[in-house]
Amino acid sequence: MGCDQPTVRPAMFTAFAPDPVRLSGKLSYWRPALLALGLSLNHTPALASDPLATAPIQYNIEAPQLASALIQLSQQSGLSVVFSDQVVRELPAPEVVGTVKTSEALDTLLLGTNLGWELVDDRVIAVFALDCAAALGCPSPREMLDQYPIYVPGLEQTYVYGTHVTGSRIRRPGYSGGAPVDILSSPDIELSGAQTLGELLKFVPAVSGNANSTAISNGGDGTATVTLRGLPASNTLVLINGRRVANDGLAGESVDLNSIPPAAVERIEILKDGASAIYGSDAIAGVVNVIMKRDFYGFLAEAYYGQAEQGDLETSTQTLQYGTGLPEGSFFISASLYNQEPLYSRDRDVSASADTRPLGGTDQRSSATPNARVTLPGGPTLIADGAGYRQAGDEDLFNYQDYTTAVVPLERRSLYSNASYDFNESITGFVELSHLETEAASTLAPTPVFTAFEQSDLAVAADNLYNPFGVELVDVRRRLLEFPERRQRNESEVTRFSAVVEGLFADWNWDVAYNWSRSEATEVTTSIVNADRLARAIGPADNCLGLAIDGCIAVDLVGASGSITPEQARYISTTGKVSGYSKLYGTAMNFSRALAGMPAGRTDLAFGVEYRREATSKKPSALLASTSTIGATNFEATGGDRNVMELYLETIVPLWKSADGLRSLDVEAALRMSDYSDFGTTTNPKLALRWQASPSILLRGNYAQGFRAPSLNELYEGNTEEQAFINDPCTQVVNVDTLPGCSRQADPTRNQFLVLKGGNADLKSETSDSYSLGIVLTPVEIPGLAFSMDYFSVEQEDVVSSSAQFIVNQNAFTGAFDDRVARDDMGNLTLVTASNLNIGQREVRGMDLAFTWHLPGRRWGQFTISGSGSWIWEYLARLDRTAPELDLAGTFRDEASEGLGGIPEWKSQLGMRWQRERWSASYQLHFISDMEEIIPDSRQTREIDSWIVHDVQLNYSASFLDGLRLTLGIDNLLDEEAPLATSAFNDNIDGRMHELRGRYWYTRINQRF
Known part of the structure; x- marks a missing residue:
């Protein structure tokens, strides 16, 4: 690499996309890559004044490329x-496995490459071409870094100058902003053993509430979402590479994590923290x-296999990945196949029975x-027994969890x-393409x-062929065991494409x-x-004379199990189908730049304009649209689109x-104006x-x-029909x-x-005010320790709600909503109409805690201890401004009962990692505090026990x-059973917070060339 004609890669390089740096005398696009990824909590060990002179460190470096x-x-x-990416591009790297000094590891990696290295700061190593470093006029690594320092330690994440950290559009090195950011790096993902992002x-301690996942069968659709602070999934923005993507295809309100x-x-x-000023809605x-x-x-090439100790929930993943540097760019491709078998209630x-009285619950x-x-x-309730009828007893109930x-x-x-391509020394292009297909099948x-x-209007007519009572029967309840189990099959296809061209022009x-x-x-x-056919089959005899006569077959709905013949079952059975899409x-x-020459240091500025179009459609089959089925959700078609234009600064x-540069005070400010074609304009500021x-x-x-x-x-x-839990x-x-x-x-x-339930075209946006205040400590008395504590508060207004419970309560207590509540002559609820309204309010307050301690390496290995926790001490919610305010912190109320799910006061993790030569191991503890269960059909509450799960993993790099x-892992090592939640709609547990699977083991093998 010569100094007169630098051949250094511009705008986009391997790991990050930093800004160019002006060197002495001429403009060169020297692209340094800072490679300390993840939480600085996780990657900031104790260092002496010369970190290369410290005790040896356990290294496990197996990458084939330098x-x-x-x-x-x-x-x-x-x-x-x-380092300049182009200087090291295509160079191979030897394996470094064992306990060695960092200087020795560097010498091994650079042996025979004509590259050298220099410690230019207490924590910064520069790798450079030896011929250029010796040439007259070339800046040394020390000179380059003195002119433009790139390393700033911080709690969130340490970056080279020019990378984006989530929560800011400004490129900045190692800058921890006004709000906390958790980072799960590749090693964190591997150590978790998780095979889906939802899992x-x-x-994560900040995650609570009604997230969806494959652990939600009845009412689920095979998708997975994330819910921060116990707020709905629609209140958490999911981005891929910092950009928005389409929501779930069935008119979803959030991104399906299973599509990543x-x-x-x-x-x-x-x-x-709230980030509408940076990212919008x-x-x-x-x-x-x-x-x-x-x-x-x-x-x-990687293969994963795991299963629960009881032999079910077999899960496998096969992955192939290939990446390479090109003369003017790079290329990467990844293909994977994932398969998860079911676990039955x-x-x-x-979860074996919906009757949990033996466990201390309810029936x-x-x-x-x-x-x-x-x-x-006007008479008694009877039950068929094959020989006639008898009085129905308290135990004449059906355990549906035998099937689910x-x-x-x-x-x-x-x-x-x-793939990336360097057009010239100042312009780079980057494209990405992904396609994913999922299939889920619940029973x-x-x-x-x-x-x-x-x-539908259903009644067994007095003269029906199978009515032995001779009077019209309005209230007949029957489980159709003559039918097979219901099967719900969800399929999705998600395709994404993006293209970016970026560069430098006149310091911008x-x-x-x-x-x-x-x-x-x-x-x-x-x-x-098919409700229409059933109504005819149980109706007047002269309206159902036989399949050959009028195309109708009478059905024995009032008999004992087995009274419905296969011919009758075929006549009234049907299939419902829904299809839809979301597109964005x-x-x-x-544009961004750094303004140098300011008295207190450089000022950073970023601004931009964004346009997007969103569209969605959800179409049911004809019977579902006409509310003519029983056993599936009936609803009318949904469709809409809009344009969004946004400006930000x-x-x-x-x-x-x-x-001395060791103390400073900075202010961050942002403003975003958003114009929606359907509901109007909003402007949202941020100050930190x-x-x-x-x-x-x-x-x-x-x-x-913030706003949503x-x-x-x-x-x-369109109007959607469901059977909802309501306390009447x-x-x-x-x-x-x-x-x-x-x-x-x-x-x-x-x-x-x-x-x-149904939509409301007159809805306005939800709004919020977010506050946070925090401290980050890295005490010199305890090298390698970092600790953070952040208070947070979110106040939300005009929450969109479709609450049947609210409407029923208001109707009962005040007589309001008479047009939305229908009752029969016996006083029983027959229909509640609950369309969307801006009526809710929420206030969430709490604290986030985190620490990491990197212990010095010893002959027995390297240890790292880390922990994080989230404390929600107040979660105030009300259905509308006139309703009483409820504190939901530390409570559980199921989504099926219009609740927000489990919101534990404390949720935390504690982990330890160890590494020595070719061996590494991890231990992780997950804790969820006890919760008060709000039982919807009574005035009672009960306690859901706290839950502690221990996960371990062992890895070996073969010699x-x-x-x-090779990897062996065990989740829930002590086989801790999920605590009982007697009002939970799925499996008697809070499936979004706890796990039913019990002890689970897995193995993973990967070979890298």
Whole structure:
């Protein structure tokens, strides 16, 4: 590499995309790459004044290419390494495995390359070409770094100048901003053993509430979402490489995490603060930014297999990856196949029965029994027994959990690829393309029929062929065991494409980007009932004379199990199908630069404009659209689109800096204006302060306004039919003739009622105010220790809600919403109409804690101890401004009962890692505090026990075959059973917070060439 004509790679390089640096005398695009990834908490060991003179460190460097090997050295040593990517491009690297000094590891890696290295700072190593370093006029690494320092330690993540950290559009080195960011790096993902992003994020302390996953069978659709701070998934913005992507294809309101292949993920950055000023809508609770792999050299083949100790939930993953440097760029491709077998509710003690009284719970079995349950007009309730009828007893109920899947079987096929190309020394292009297909298949109990409570008009006619009572029967309940189990099959295809061109012009960094994504999904439910045919089959005899006569077959709905013949079952059975898509495409232009010469240091500025178009459609089959099925969700078609134009401005201004440069005060400010074609314009600001009080004390504070635009589904959703859990005040004797809406006592044995929900085109956006205040400590007295504590507060207004419970309560207590609440002559609820309204309010307050301690390496190995926790001490929620305020911190109420799920006061993790020569191991403890269960059909509460799970993993890098790595892991080592949640709609546990699977072991083998 000669000095007169530098051949150094510009804008986009292997790991990051830093800004160019002006060198002495001439403009050169020297592209340094800082390779200390992940939390600086996890990569900042104790260092002496000369880190290369410390005791040897355990290294396990197995990358076939030098660039990747230097990345691994940086990660394992905690030192920053800078180099020109083009200088090391295509160079191979030897293996470095064992306990050696960092200087020895560097010498081994650079042997025979004509490259040298120099320690130019306490924690910065520069790698450079020897001929250029010796030539007259070339700056040495020390001179280059003196002119433009690149290393700044911080809690969040340490970057070279020019990289983006989630929560800011400004390129900045090692800058920890006004809000905390958790980072799950590639080693973190590997040590978790997780094979889906939903599984990986489940135990993150900041995650609580109603996240969806394959552990949610009844009411789930095979997708997975993330919920920060207990707020709905629609309040957490999910990005891929910092850019928006389409939501779930069935008119979803958030991104399906199952549509992102973990094998191609480099790291996940979790911003735990409002960020609408930076990213726009949806970032009220925070942002999850998934960064895909780019810096990968060589070929990798990996196989994973795991299963629960009881022999079910077999899971396998096969992955192939290839990456290489090109003369003017790079190329990477990853393909993986994932398969997860089911776990059935009946195969675990806590979930085997809906009757949990033996476990200290309640009886949630269904009154739709295989033997028909018939309520005579004004008379008793009888049950068929094959020889006639008898009085129905308290135990004449049906355990539907004999049939249901607790964890849904899932298959995922994914392909991800990216490439970069250097057009010249100042312009680089980058493209990425991914395609993923998923298939999920849940099993539900055979279809139940409640004639009195379906939307279709169902009654067994007095003269029906099979009616032995001679009177019209309005309330007949029957579980159709003559049908096979219901099967719900969900399939999706997600395709994403993006292209970015970026470069440098007159000290301005610029980029122009286009991104396109489309998610298509279908849902097919089999063995459900055609309600129109059933109404005719149980209606008047002269309207159903036989298949050959009038095309109708009478059905014996009032008999004992088995009374419905195969011919009758075929006549009334049907299949429901839903198809839909979500699409998003847009363009963006971004500009940024550093303004030097300011009294307190450089000022950073970024601004840009973004345009996107969003569209969604969800179409049911004809019977579902006409509310003519039983056993599936009936709804009308949904469709809508909109255009969004946004402008933003962001700056970081230094207010003060001490003479020695060790103390400083900076202010961050941002403003974003968003114009939506459907609901209007909104402007959201952000202001943050960052005070480096001393080299070991950092104070930070943040204020941000946020908003969430109503989703296309919330705006334009067609009427949707569901059976919702509702606590009807009119079932209580004390309220009859006392409350305006309760003239008769309703049936106290029912807690599930027909509800119609739908969109509202007049919705306005949800708004929020977020505050945070934190401290970061890196005490010099305890080398290698970093600790952070951050207070947070989120206040949310105009929350979109479709609450049948709210409408029923208001109708009972005040007589309001008479047009939305329908009751029969017996006082029973028959229909509640609950369309979307801006009526809710929430206030969430708590604290995040985190620490990491890197112990000095010893002859017995290197240890790292880390922990994090989230404390929610207050979660105030109300359905509307007139409703009472409820504190949900430390409580559980199931989503099926219009609850926000489990919101534990404490959720935390504690981990330890050890590495010595070719061996490494990890231990992880997950803790979820106890919760008070709010039982919807009573005034009672009960305690859900706290839960502690221990995970361990052992790794060995084989000496007999280069690049071979073996892994053995056990999750839930002590086989801790999930605590009982008696009101949970799925499996008697909070499946979003706890796990049903029990002890689970897995193995992984990968070979890298």
